[in-house]
Amino acid sequence: MKKDKLTNFFEKFIQKESFFQNKKILQGNFIPDEIKHRDKQIELIAEILAPLLKKDLPSNIFVYGKTGTGKTVTIKYVCNKISEISKEQKIPLEIIYLNCKLKKIADTEYRLIAQLARLFGKAIPSTGLPTEEVYQIFFDALEKSKKTVLLILDEIDQIVKKTGDELLYNLLRINYELKNSQIAIIGISNNIGFSNELDPRVKSSLNEEEVVFSPYNAIQIQDILKERAKLAFKENILEEGVIAKCAAYAAREHGDARRAIELLRVSGEIAERKNQKTVKIENIDDAEEKVEKDRFLDLIKNQPKQFQIILYSIFIINEKKKGEIYTGELYNLYKEISSKLGFRPLTQRRVSDIIVELDMLGIINGKVTSKGRYGRTREISLSTPSTLDLKIKAILEEDLDLGSKNEFF
DNA sequence: CGAGATTCATGTGAAGTATACCTTTAGGCTTAA
DNA sequence: AAGCCTAAAGGTATACTTCACATGAATCTCGTA
Structure with missing residues (x-):
């Protein structure tokens, strides 16, 4: 058989020696055997968590530090060790890691508790049950398991900002209500001022220990x-x-x-x-x-359609004119585009909230200003680098299936 | 001229609604004794 | 009579809408110097 170009390419590819001997080590979720420059934090966390190995309840911990300062890796590293030892010693310990930012998984009180209950083998519907009942299911499962739980809540500020701190209050009450099980919480946040926004009761019991990660x-x-x-x-x-x-x-x-x-x-x-x-x-x-x-x-690809349409509108306006974009003009264009695409346009109220969400995601930049006599509005600008404008626009067009309806640019 | 009132365009909080899913309950039908 | 299925009734969480009031500085108004 004659070798075609593609076969050739693949054969060459296999022969070619890779640069990497283990690429996993450079991937985001990799946990190394040794963590450098975090000795103090490791020691402190280990000290605080050690009681877990004697079936005692450790203090709750608050961990602060900007992105990429090693918060998550360090915590996971220490927890892995503890988990290993507890398995050897047959200590009933369950370590759970949840990222509160994950859409549809742990971004509301209900969803977070539901997720916890699911980790204990309970089937919880996505909606329909009263939150209180989901708590009950989770508490029962926990009580039956007779385990101590170490719950790591990453980006905890996100969920509290969105849904309030009752969640934490409710989780903390486990220790009073259950006999056979207990829970300790590690909250990870990159917002230093975060704990001041908590209810004093929650704050005092959650903030028993504080670990700070300074930038490298x-x-x-x-x-x-x-x-x-x-x-x-x-x-x-x-x-x-x-x-x-x-x-x-x-x-x-x-x-x-x-x-x-x-x-x-x-x-x-x-x-x-x-x-x-x-x-x-x-x-x-x-x-x-x-x-x-x-x-x-x-x-951007992972945003809901309506978010994408709003973003697309921003890109269109940004292309046509320089400077800040105002909510009003954005909304008008958005309304036009979304109805042309066959979506029912959301109200301005909702769009306003979505703009705030896009802002929090770091895709755009918005800030409310008063234009005096000319009302007040939100000045919106893109925070994506302008070199990506075309690429992002193309992706949005593809995702929104805009190809055939190219009447706007 | 300057203090205070006005005004505009939209921000923002609260309450209401649609949707999708849940459990409970009450029939209604089947079945087996 | 007991067991099983079904459909209606009565819940909930979430995303969104509706309603109504809040904002805050440029501009306007009007009394005063």
Whole structure:
């Protein structure tokens, strides 16, 4: 049989040696065997949580720190160790990690408790039951399991901001109501002022211990990168200065290690695809663009249709005119586009809320200003880099199936 | 000229509604003794 | 009579709408110097 081009390509691909010996190490959810520059935090958390291994209830913990400062990895790292030991010793301990930002999973009180109950093997419908009953189901399951639960709530500020702090109050009451089981909570937040917004009662019992993660400096990030790179890449793949530059890029913001690691991984992937022999410093610039791009495209792709239409409207207006966009003009265009697409336009009230949500996601930037005699409105601008405008627009058009109806630009 | 009233366009809170899903309950029908 | 199915009644959470009031600085008004 004659080999076609594609077969050839694949055969070559297999022969080609990969740059990576273990790419997982550079992926976001990887937990290394050793966590650098977080000794103090590890020690503190371990100390606080140690009572779990004697079936005692530890203090609740609040963890603060910006993105990429190692909060989640550190906590997971310590918890994994505890979990291992507790399994060996047959201590009934259950560690649960939930990210409160996840849409449709843990972003309301009902959904979060439902998710917890599901983890204990209960089937909970997506809607229909009273929240109180879901609590009851969860409490019963927990009581029957006779376990101590360590509940890690990541991005806890998100859910509290959205639904209030009763959730935490209710979770804390488990320890008074149940005999055989108990619960300890670790709250992770990147908003330092967060706990001040809590009800004093909740605050005092949740904030028993506080662990702060300060940003890494460039040298620390380099250190982390070196360690990971050594395990992830094969030898002599990275050119001189690559790690330093990744670290510098990440430190520029606020010491975001996650970003640095991602940058390194993507640089490697790009270099590999270009059939280079090594990863060059130039690759990092491409990588940064790609990382940024993927982050936004991913975020945007996962938004509900109505959100996308609003975003699309913003892009259209942004293309036509410079400067800030006002809610009114945005709403008019949105209304037109969404009805042309066959969606019933949402009310301005709702759109206003969606704009706020898009703002919180970091896709756009909105701020209310009074224009004096000319009313007050929200000034909206994009926070996506303008180099991505076309790409994002294309994605939106594709997702909204706008291809055939290209009467607006 | 300047203090205070006015005004505009929309922000924002509260209450109401539609939808999708839940449990309970009361028949109604089948079945087996 | 007991068992099973079904449909209606009466709930809930969530996303959205409706209603009504709140905002806040540019502009206007009008008394005063």
